[in-house]
Amino acid sequence: MSIRALVYGDVDLNIIDGSAIWAQSMTQALAAAGCDTTLLLKSPVRTDRLVAPLVGLPDVTVRRPYEESLARDLGPRGLTPEQAIELITTLDGRQRFDLIVVRGKRLASVAAHTDALKGRLWTYLTDVPQNVPDLSVTAVTELTDIALASRFLLCQTEELRGFLESAVPAACGKSVLFPPTVVVPDGLTASGTAHAPLKLVYTGKFAQAWNTLEMTELPAALAARGTPAELHMIGDKIHRDSPEWAKQMGKALENTPGVVWHGGRPRAEALELSAQCDIGLSWRAPELDASLELSTKVLELGALGLPVVLNRTPMHESLLGADYPLFADGDLDAVADTIALAADPDTYRTAARRCAEASARFTLDRAAERLRSYLGLAFPPRPEGTDAALPLKVVIAGHDLKFFTRLADHLISLPGLEVRLDEWEGLRTHDQYRSRELAAWADVVICEWCGPNALFYAQHKRPGQRLLVRLHRFELYAEWPRKLDIDKVDAIICVSPYYADLTRELAGWPADKVVVVPNWVDVEQLARPKLPGAEYTLGMIGIAPSRKRLDRGLDVLAELRKRDPRYTLAIKTKQPWDYWWIWNRPEERDYYERAYRRIQRSEALSEGVVFDPFGPDVAVWLRRVGFMLSTSDDESFHLAPAECAASGGVPVVLGWPGADTIYSRRWVHESTEAMADAVHAIVTEGRFDAARDAARAEITENYSLRGVSHAWTRLIVAGEHPEPVRLENVGGALTQP
Template identity: 75%
Template sequence: MTNHPRERERASGVGDAGGPQADRTGGAASERPRRLRALVYGDVDMNIIDGSAVWAQSMTQGLAAAGCEATLLLKAPVTTDRLVAPLTSAAGVTVRRPHEERLVPEAGQRGLTPEQAVELMVRLDTEERFDVVVVRGRRLAIAAAQDEQLAGRLWTYLTDVPQTVAEMNATAVSEISDIAVASRLLLCQTEELRGFLETSVPAACGKSVLFPPVVITPDDATGAGTPQEPLKLVYTGKFAPRWNTLEMTELPAALAERGVPAELHMIGDKVHRDSPEWARSMSKALENTEGLVWHGGKPRAEALQLSAGCHVGLSWRAPEMDASLELSTKVLELGALGLPVVVNRTPMHERLLGADYPLYAGEDVGSVADTLTLAADPEIYREAAERCRAAADGFSLERAAERLKGYLELACPSAPTGTDPQRPLKVVIAGHDLKFFTRLADYLTSLPGLDVRLDEWEALRNHDQYRSRELAAWADVVICEWCGPNALFYAEHKRPDQRLVVRLHRFELYAEWPRKLDIDKVDAVVCVSPYYASLTRELAGWPTDKVVVLPNWVDVDQLDRPKLPGAQYTLGMVGIAPSRKRLDRGIEVLGELRRRDPRYTLAVKTKQPWDYWWVWNRPEEREYYERTYRTVQRDPLLAEGVVFDPFGPDVATWLRRVGFMLSTSDDESFHLAPAECAASGGVPAVLTWPGADTIYSARWLHDTPAEMAEGIHAIVSEGRFDAARSAAKAEITENYSLRRVCDMWTDLIVHGKVPEPNDPAGVVTA
């Protein structure tokens, strides 16, 4: 569908999305579409029971449960079918064995190299076009990202990437950026990993989604329910130094010293041999330790059955593992069986199990043995087991399938009613700066039934005239982002059977171009708010029915993330230049609040005014900022309460710590930041600039900074923060969610349908 090189290179990652989707529909939109096809390949050995192999199994099962025809491509020859066997008989699943099928004759017994795997995936994709290609493994993902055929359909699962600032060097950022650009989605195991990636790699923003571990346990495998003698401890997985598996072998003796008879059951056969001396000690302990039963490697179902026959699970790791941004699948599996698990105290585990979970481990064998003596108490045991079971409920195959269905709808939407993928509607999006239209363009490009091409002008007046003329002659519908020279050009070259839609921003409203535009050639002028639509009609003198309102979009799904503790005391501002954004009023609000409670702070995510030459070169602007910053520096109440954060696309991660978003401007056409904060689980706080009441409901509007501060403090001090943010999220989701706005644009493009005016006050919930 998208054939021009400039479209294929766009950072959206959508790539040549029309190909697989057009094939998926199999003809006119009225025909029944075929099931989506997904290919799964992990740079993992399915003969070894560890988290990565279990991921490959559960990802395949999850995609099949979500309605896909899922193909799992194996890396290595099958020497034990402990993980593969359950898939061979699963509905909707195909297992491809490259070694047994001799698909890669030169492959070694240790498995396919990343390059061999990518070459084979491309070959299989040529034979049977896949809608989604899921890959795991950094080296593999780097190789896959370099292949143009797979770009735009990759769902890359990221775990083996740097997880600290020190490790995230320039090379790592470059590699992960390439992966992000080529991927449609980046699947992250935890919120912590997603946030770190978005902060470190700008290209990951907007593409990173959660795919936590999936827990699948046999129906007949349940824990004992109460502790008994001897207290049976269980560990399953790899044997490695940082996993404290050698130290675990000392626990039966340590518990005996405390009067608690105990057995340690260890399941697995993968001993890390980076240190030969440690490996010899580990192997000796497995074979000769009194009170230790080593079961060796077992099929996953049998390993779970053995675990269910024990009383307490072990996931005690070395302190350096506490900073890991990954969540142990074993903790969740054991919890699903009904076993309490001994884990390190980390922020992630506290969020999962609660800060008062009774079985947090210390750093040495003695402290862990002390913790396990608590597990021998039936009441403590039941509480810990219930915490683990409840936590595991959120990681079931059903939840994973539901999550994957949502991602499939996002990545592979169906053709709009009234379109024919065999004869798609030809759409051009033209403009010098498409940053405000990118997500809409991504969505439209992904739709079967639309053939979307971009005419990206080099500057406001500079463009490839040959290409623009070619596209003007080709298109059925033209969308001009900005009412500038691009709109004048396409109006001049418009055909009678063609539709022209122009989106007008505040910037152009007072410029010369609207007065020069032949409005008779325009089918619709789009404004983002009713106030600016009315102002446009008044200033331009255009017919009322030509000016329509399609609001800005808010990616509610991306922004919906858990708030960090204390977020209700953090105010936010995004962008403070030029001076009409009125940072001084935001500081005034902060001062009022800090006089009531010093916990209030203001986080400002922005470029500095001197980063904009057109701002800093104006004496009145410079004087304003010098005066405002001097106020902050000289007032002890404010100096410790204002934090400036760097400008960047990682807004969703940044918003996790923001409870209230301030909009203190003199005027705005829409002001997206308060809406994004509401979608993130925060509360908008908006001064009544002209038109604010047509975008936000009255409960979020304030007449003065003092009233705004009073309103914020009342919400916090009276315990109404959760209720307020719930109402705000409902309002923004109903009015401005990305999916709703995309549907509105699709109706306008395909059917010429104008949406009903927005009424924010009509959707507020209590």
């Protein structure tokens, strides 16, 4: 049975603008990804310019609330958010949707507080605060509620995703990219050359910040420069925030020499008119330069083969290149000068090629491929050996599930498994009645931490029930493993081969009961473009307690800054005084006082060390980090270097016990001097890209969330012990990957 999806945007499909085109293209992309897709309209259909292409498409149903009388008390401006969510809930009750895509912050907020829809929302975010001053406490609270209720938050750009995750911790791990989708008719392309007179084209809404009134002055400005031109404007939505401006805009469209106003047109016809022109316009007021959204119109015009005049912004430079020739910087005269440059054939061809290449990354096929990936995460197949009618009953028990959360989410999403959580209030504190009830119910119990929870479930284990216990470094030297009845346990799970061997040695348990399932790395979430200069930024995540050895990280930085002052160390961490059990120990306090005094008194270090607040926005932070240091005395796994590698960085690991069983030897070094040598050699010899590609491939193959989740699934369902990770030991740090 195909996945059933509903799409609703708080947008009017009678008006051709980016938000209306989104509703059309999202519906098309979901259908292309294999979903049985329903598009629910907001307003009565007064023109079917955007709806008509969807009618009759396989696996697409268009529901019209007004024409079908689906709701009562409908006003002339379309469904209110409250009416829309009530109607969605009604339709969902008749035939359940697997996912519900919504667009519009107020609409999403209403949906987030509707219990029946929670967990199935795929929320597309655009009309949200996009700068720090607008992030009020109310706005953050509202976005947090939306994030918690959503399965995914669909973000148009990497910039928007990063800003959202930095401001709203609940968005981390849920924010995924869904850029604008460009759909143009097959074979429709511009001529590829500029003509005389030069035909400029603008499509979309007419608004002050979009400089549409100023655009009408371009034909005269270009004529004064000896470049005959005419401006073709397509659209019929004039913003009326300022009645006086709206009146001026209307007169300019109707009466300005050289301006041809085509009014509102069906999308296909608007694209055909645009293809007959020479240059697209997306010149906007400076206050929009900080926007974290990408214009669908720019991409559409580029897909037609038209070069586009647009503002120079970091996002546009990333899209088209910093040397794109038709960036419009400044006022009307500066823009006219830029357009006049396009009369040069080489300049025109270069700009048209750049726009076409950029737009090729936003096709319907790319959107459908991206959605198929997200659908695979949200709706994994039923594991072999399970029965959807008689699901395997699984309990996950522990006092702190933060290291198991994403694995739990995966298990909960699996058809054929019924998963319940037994979250203990503290290490020894829990609801004994609920725990006993769950012990009597479960087919499989997973104890996260080998603590009192493991002792409890071993004591209450039923015949035929399987008990899996994950042991961390914390418990290995504690009392609980010695008290655990190992005969009641089917598998002890450790995250690394070294600690598995140590567990067998210290606990004396049968070797075959101790298995290795490594920590997971969310490769898909972490794989983001690096920021310029990342190769000169070292990183450390978490520097407490002292066995994390901040002093060694400072040694590496000091050595590197002797060679190049561009090297810096970014430290994302809680401070040691944030942990009472660390700061109350005199030897710990003395260690950090010495380390921080060293930073303060060293000119090289004081200008090269940056402390960043601890938080879940690791993926955003890692965009600026090229190398991750691991300088600890000991680690059970140490996830930070693996996360950095998944993000497109390079692990730099000191040889703590067992390090070479987790990371291949090319990343493991004997001393801080060797670590500094390796970093500098990779940078100065131009091997950063090769090194990070090799690191990412290694981590993806061995520790990806998908792979580790599969290993856990087979262990739970069939008792299969995973194959050990095979690392490629290819020599020392300076060996070229």
